[in-house]
Amino acid sequence: MSIPEIWCIENLRLVRVPKSSHGKFYTGNAYIVLNTVLPKIGPAQHDVHYWLGNDAKEVDSALASDKALELDAALGSCTVQYRELQGLETEKFLSYFRPCVIPVEGVYSSLEGHLNGETYKVNMLTCKGDHVVHIKEVPFSRSSLNHDDVFILDTASKIFLFSGCNSSIQERAKALDVVQYIKENRHGGKCDVATIEDGKFVGDSDVGEFWSLFGGFAPIPRDSPSSFQKKSYNPAVKLFWITMEGKLCQTGTHSLTKKMLEADKCYLLDCGTEIFVWMGRKSSVSERKISISAAEDFLRSQDRSTGTHLTFLTEGLESAIFRSYFDNWPQKVEAKLYEEGRGKVAAIFKQQGYDVKEIPEEDCNTFINCRGTLKVWRVNGDELSILPVLEQTKLFSGDCYIVQFTYAGDDRDENLFYAWLGRRSVNEDRKAAISHMNAAVDSMKGDPVLAQVVEDKEPDQFFLIFQTLIIFKGGMSKGYKQFIAEKGIGDETYHEKKTALFRVQGTSPSNMQAIQVDAVSLIKLICLIVTHLTLLFERCNLSSSTKTFLSLML
Known part of the structure; x- marks a missing residue:
């Protein structure tokens, strides 16, 4: 997905927001966001959003909607426009700002480069969402906690992640991304992180510190309603x-x-x-x-x-x-010129005695939208560890992984899950990978697609999702390490300080793969090339001096 362009309404004029501040929206402002996607085939696709903070002035909100419309006109009236309200943003809008959007209290100023204020404000957030993370600030109070959601308590020196006993694995994984985002952006990467499990009291110092912030431990009511419940309203269209x-x-x-x-x-x-x-x-x-x-x-x-x-x-x-909402909305009609040309070609083939049949559209294989969001977890027995963005295209042949790809569908985001099983992975890790994938799918709403793939047997779509994939030898899981120790096999896991040989393959820049192979293969390849060249020289009608020179070169 492309990086959006953002403007803020400041003093009744549009001010471009630098990329370093993308995802930071002040509650006292109105913004315009332009997202442009450049498909491989066809014209550019534009979406315009105008975001209105809860404390934005009415004149700024009106100006934002007008400017969004003028931007649409400047782009040739080919955009779809969305009004985004703070805390109620569409999933499409939130997908531009991974992992989340956390509004900042105050008013944006193009002259300031940092947050104002001398004291660090402690705030409490809750994370929710099936496909993207909806972040909502809730009162810093025990009554805000419940058993169904995941909460983040951000203090000056430590970030606490509280997981309700009924929260899903998917929500917890997304909340971890948010915690990392807050740590990097609000604390400069320098603060402690503590995970608090609902209902588990084992004398941990982090647990005691967490509850002391609320005045001590007390049971959470079972019927605590979620702050994200929505009223149903379905009148006639x-x-x-x-x-x-x-x-x-x-x-x-x-x-x-x-x-x-x-x-x-x-x-x-x-x-x-x-x-x-x-x-x-x-x-x-x-x-x-x-x-x-x-x-x-x-x-x-x-x-x-x-x-x-x-x-x-x-x-x-x-x-x-x-x-x-409309009855029998007509499908896009193909161009008349194309219809006539296709008919003439079919007529020519029929004259030559060939039976011409047209393949139905539903039989044509189409690839999914590969401009989505990728998440990869390494399987380590009963544990799952999410890989950083820079590491998620690097897989080890001795390990198993869970791959989640989220992409935009016709009317909502769709999810595709893979359990990737390395060729040298152990059976325990393979069983765990499939179990983890099924658990993740069961915790989600909608109808995600799941598949099991084995190294060297991946479908083309798998490589299109990764675009660039590197497969290393060896493994990082406990099961793999234990297996090679029991068998007395030397650990061949890739290390950056050791020499490594890779075979690069692929049909286009969008599906390239680099696969580590044995270094001895290079020596065999060189010997094979020398042998063939020697035989070629012998068969060619070359002078003795030329043959001697070429032999010395080899």
């Missing part, structure tokens, strides 16, 4: 035409068709928990600005939940969710 005066005129409900949408008008589709504003290709910029204001006024007048997402779509860029 309604379509409104937005007039030039900003008024909404209802034009249809339930049974909707694409013919109701005219290219020179703007419409509002009320789906309850989400609202779409559809802007025709022939509508003007001023009409679109009026439509945005009308949609926001509509939300306020209806006293709609603050969690209602507002998305702006231009004709021709409708999302799968939007199209699903």
Whole structure:
């Protein structure tokens, strides 16, 4: 995924936010985020988001929505626009800022290079989300804790990670990423980290220190509600035409068709928990600005939940969710010229006596979107250790790994899990890898895809996900170390101070692999080349002096 461009509204003007400050959003400001994806085939794809802090001024929020629309016009009206509210951001927006977005209290200033304030503010956060991490600050109080969620207590000298007994493995893994992010960005990498398990009291000093911050230990109520529970609101789907005066005129409900949408008008589709504003290709910029204001006024007048997402779509860029509310939305029609050309080619083949059959679209194999997020865990018996980003493309042949790839689907993020089994891994690690993968999948919502792959038998898609993959000899797990010790086999695990030979292979820059091989293979290869060259020289009609010179060179 590409790195987004970010602007902040400061003193009623747009100020570019440096990359070093990406992911840091001040609650007193409004921001514009442009994310551009450059696919291998086809034009660039743009998404525009305007993020509104809880304490942002109304004039700044209005200016942000106007500038987002002007940015869309400057890009040729080919973007999808999203309104993002602090704490209720869409998963697409959060996916740009791994591992998370943590709002900062105060107002952004392009002149300052650090956080203001002399004292370190202790805060308590809770992590939630099926695909991306939703971070929410909660009151620093015992009553905020529950058994279902994962909490982070950030103090000046130590970060505590409290895992509810009912929280999932997936949530705990994501929370660890957030802890590492806070440690690097708020503490400069210099602070202690403590993990607190719900319901486990073993006299650990970290456990005692954690509960002392709350005035001592006390049981957590079993029926403590999660702070992320949402109210259900599912009224009938309604379509409104937005007039030039900003008024909404209802034009249809339930049974909707694409013919109701005219290219020179703007419409509002009320789906309850989400609202779409559809802007025709022939509508003007001023009409679109009026439509945005009308949609926001509509939300306020209806006293709609603050969690209602507002998305702006231009004709021709409708999302799968939007199209699903219309009956028989027409599929994209292939160009007439292409149809005629295909027909002529088929006719020529038929004249030659060949039976021409067209392969159905559903039989064509398509690859998933490989611009997603990759996570890799090394299996060490009953333990899982997540690999740092810089190390997750380096696998050992004697180990097993769990690979999670999250990518954007039609209307939500999708997950693909692999259990990669090294060719020289032990059976105990292989069984553990499959067990860990199944546990991770069971803890997730949706329908993630899982697969088991063995080294040297990987599908092409596996390499496309990694793009660059290095496979080292040996292993790091306890099971592998114990196996070679029992067998009396020398440890051949790769070490950077030792000479190593790699075979590089792949069909394109997007699926290259470097696989460590025995160094003796190089000597055999050289000897083989010399032998073939010697035989070639003998067969060639060369002068004796030339043969002598070439022999000396070899």
